[in-house]
Amino acid sequence: MATVAAGALGAQVGEAFRAHERLLWGLCYRMTGSAADADDLVQETFTRAITSPPANRDHPWRPWLVRVAINLARDALRRRRRQAYLGPWLPSPIETEEEPPAYEPVVTGADGRPLTTEGRYDLMESVSFAFLLALEVLTPRQRAVLLLRDVFDYAVEDTATVLGMTASNVKTTHHRARAAMAAYDRTRVPPGAARTDATRTMLARFLGALREGEPHAVETLLASDVCALNDGGGEFIAARKPVVGRAKVACFYHKITRSSGDGATMRVTMLNGLPGLVIDNPAAPAGIARRFVAMLELDAAGDVRRIYNVLATRKLATLR
Numbered sequence: 001m002a003t004v005a006a007g008a009l010g011a012q013v014g015e016a017f018r019a020h021e022r023l024l025w026g027l028c029y030r031m032t033g034s035a036a037d038a039d040d041l042v043q044e045t046f047t048r049a050i051t052s053p054p055a056n057r058d059h060p061w062r063p064w065l066v067r068v069a070i071n072l073a074r075d076a077l078r079r080r081r082r083q084a085y086l087g088p089w090l091p092s093p094i095e096t097e098e099e100p101p102a103y104e105p106v107v108t109g110a111d112g113r114p115l116t117t118e119g120r121y122d123l124m125e126s127v128s129f130a131f132l133l134a135l136e137v138l139t140p141r142q143r144a145v146l147l148l149r150d151v152f153d154y155a156v157e158d159t160a161t162v163l164g165m166t167a168s169n170v171k172t173t174h175h176r177a178r179a180a181m182a183a184y185d186r187t188r189v190p191p192g193a194a195r196t197d198a199t200r201t202m203l204a205r206f207l208g209a210l211r212e213g214e215p216h217a218v219e220t221l222l223a224s225d226v227c228a229l230n231d232g233g234g235e236f237i238a239a240r241k242p243v244v245g246r247a248k249v250a251c252f253y254h255k256i257t258r259s260s261g262d263g264a265t266m267r268v269t270m271l272n273g274l275p276g277l278v279i280d281n282p283a284a285p286a287g288i289a290r291r292f293v294a295m296l297e298l299d300a301a302g303d304v305r306r307i308y309n310v311l312a313t314r315k316l317a318t319l320r
Contacts, residue, residue, distance in 0.1 A: 013049045016061040021046075023062070024069045026123075030147050031073035031140075032080065033091035033132045035318045041076060045069040067162045070148075074140040086234035088242060090308055091132040092315040093271045093293045096124070120150040120178075124191045124273040129308050130297055132272075134184035141165075142177035149174050189300055191273050198302055200275040203268060206296065206304065207277075210257045218250035223303035228252060233312030236289040249307065271295055278319060291316055 024045060028038035045068045054064045125131055126147070135143050144163055148154040149170075154162070160170045189195060202221065209217035228249045232238030243252045264281035271278075276295040284290045289311035297306035310316065 009050065009053060012061070013046060013053070016049065016065060017046050020062050020065050024065060026127075027066065027147065027152065028069055028073045028076075029092075029094070030126055030132070030135070030151065031070065031143060032076050033135075034076075034080070034315070035092040035094050036314055037073075037076050037080075039318075041069060041072045044072055063158075063161065067164075070144050070162060074144055077140045077143070086232070087238060087240035088229040088231055089136075090229060090231035090310050090315070091129055091272070092318065093129075093276065093295065093310055094127065094318060095320070096127065096270045096273050122190070123151070125188075126151045127272050128191065128274065129272055129295060130184065130188070130306070134181055137180050138177050142173055142180065145170055145173045146177040146181070150178075187299070189298065195298070196274060198298060199296055200268065202296055202298060202302070202304060203275055203277060207266075210253060213254070213257070215247075215250040215254045218253060219246045221304055222246045222249055223299050223301070223305040226303075226305055226307070228307040228309070230309045231312055231315070232289065233314070235313060236311045237287045238289075238309070238311055253307075293319070 021042060024042050025038050028041040029035060032038060032041070045065055048068055049061075049065065054061070121131065135146070138146060141163070145159060145165075148159045148162060149156070156167050156170050156174075159165070159174075160167045163170070165173070206218070206221055209221060224246065226244070226246055226249050228239070228243040230238040230240075230243075232240075239252065243249050263283040264279055266277050266279045268275050269278060270276070271293060272295070274295065274297075276293055278291070278293055280291050281288070282290055291313075292309055292311040293316065295308040295310075296304050297308070299305040
């Protein structure tokens with residue numbers, strides 16, 4: 001009988017894994033900003049489903065799985081924030097499509113209604129670097145509430161059930177989270193075809209200016225408050241403080257281009273909802289990353305206001 005019961009549980013967990021893996025991964029990635037952590041958290045969630053399953057397995061699995069996954073993700077976020085990190089921290093880049101990410105399935109809420117994600121932020125915007133970095137000002141609880149309410153379109157009562165909070169506490173936490181996101185909301189440029197095209201065009205212009213070898217050509221593309229963030233994770237030579245201002249950013253990338261050597265190849269691909277560059281340089285000198293990602297963020301006027309470079313090996317593991 002025990003073998004039969006174990007087999008039945010395994011079949012249930014396997015079915016739940018196939019149905020909800022993508023949803024849980026997307027939630028864990030937005031909670032932690034780490035693709036590798038999201039992989040681990042989803043695996044841990046389903047391990048717990050086997051070792052400590054819900055008391056009533058006849059009920060839908062999704063609410064229980066979401067509750068376990070998001071609480072594991074909150075713990076992972078707390079651990080990451082307690083650890084020292086050399087230089088700026090950036091999220092892991094993930095490859096996406098020009099439409100909402102393929103790993104987001106159509107799912108239903110606890111009441112059976114489809115999750116429309118017609119909240120404040122849509123699925124594509126909520127994986128952008130700008131959004132994920134804005135979330136860093138939130139506490140783990142605030143981050144969980146904001147994602148459930150404003151991205152995944154959970155009702156107050158469903159959010160309270162998932163997080164073990166009262167409805168009143170959810171409302172208060174949600175209000176504070178939205179207030180903390182005010183600076184992001186004032187400058188946000190939601191994704192869309194026009195923004196995708198503008199970013200792709202700017203990437204080409206930026207690379208062309210670098211090839212000219214003249215820092216002033218780069219300066220003309222930059223916003224006055226431009227900032228470059230470089231995440232080397234302590235592995236590679238990288239600026240450990242943000243590089244701010246047109247002249248400094250242009251000079252910084254001029255020096256990088258000169259020191260990186262020949263033989264680099266690059267491809268443009270959709271990263272976190274926008275075109276970005278994956279650069280491979282197998283002949284890179286010692287201390288220089290052989291692979292890194294470069295992404296541009298444009299302001300409302302179409303100038304480059306943020307440049308993100310991710311060099312840390314673990315953060316690039318999911319890229320082709």
